[in-house]
Amino acid sequence: MKLLISIKNTEEASIVKDSKFDILDIKNPAEGSLGVNFPSVIKEIKEKSPNRIISAAGGDLPGLPGLTSQITFGLAHLKPDYIKLGFYNFNELKTAVKIINEAKKAIKLSAAPVKLIAAAYGDYKKTGSFNPFLLNDLAFNTELDGIMIDTIDKSGKNLFDFLNPGELKDFCLQAKKAEVFSALAGSLKFDHIDLLKEIKPDIIGFRGAVCKNNDRSSKINADLINKLYQKIQS
Numbered sequence: 001m002k003l004l005i006s007i008k009n010t011e012e013a014s015i016v017k018d019s020k021f022d023i024l025d026i027k028n029p030a031e032g033s034l035g036v037n038f039p040s041v042i043k044e045i046k047e048k049s050p051n052r053i054i055s056a057a058g059g060d061l062p063g064l065p066g067l068t069s070q071i072t073f074g075l076a077h078l079k080p081d082y083i084k085l086g087f088y089n090f091n092e093l094k095t096a097v098k099i100i101n102e103a104k105k106a107i108k109l110s111a112a113p114v115k116l117i118a119a120a121y122g123d124y125k126k127t128g129s130f131n132p133f134l135l136n137d138l139a140f141n142t143e144l145d146g147i148m149i150d151t152i153d154k155s156g157k158n159l160f161d162f163l164n165p166g167e168l169k170d171f172c173l174q175a176k177k178a179e180v181f182s183a184l185a186g187s188l189k190f191d192h193i194d195l196l197k198e199i200k201p202d203i204i205g206f207r208g209a210v211c212k213n214n215d216r217s218s219k220i221n222a223d224l225i226n227k228l229y230q231k232i233q234s
């Protein structure tokens, strides 16, 4: 189980410089769950973190293939290892297939070796957004590299308030069958680690629980990241 840590600026890149984790995710929490950050910020963080595997959030995106492919094209030029696209406020599989096919074309056009992750939200029902259990169908029908479940609502509830461990385990098993990696996030806590070890996603994503006062809009904390990493290894 690899640990992904989301950061928002170059100051946080310095804070986590010596911390142990596997993927450095760059997002803009002020613009949503998978808020997309500014090109200059992503470029600077990449330069400051030469030995890190980098992921870039692409936004909580409506079902618009043109818009999504342009965002993907722009991000791909910054050469992250992964781009994560959030499926928000639309729910048709056909639209999702078109989005991923066009995003893959945009990546090829950029000539950067970027992997693509489609993300849906555990609390999808509240907003009529894309059902995360359709991500496996999407993976079978496209050239996706990974699928992820996060949450859109970061105001107190977490992933397990919306989906049960059995559903999440099945999601991860289906991802293996589709030969893509699985990732889980959504206000996860230290206390969820044992359960997550049973569910066996390939990647777990954290921010809030490793920020000062458990507040994802405040500053990331290196000691908390190291403690979390140790707990995952134990």
Ligand SMILES: O=C[C@H](O)COP(=O)(O)O
Binding pocket: 004, 006, 025, 027, 150, 154, 185, 186, 187, 188, 205, 206, 207, 208, 209, 216
């Ligand atoms: O991609 C992972 C997310 O940034 C996790 O953030 P969170 O733990 O605050 O929900």
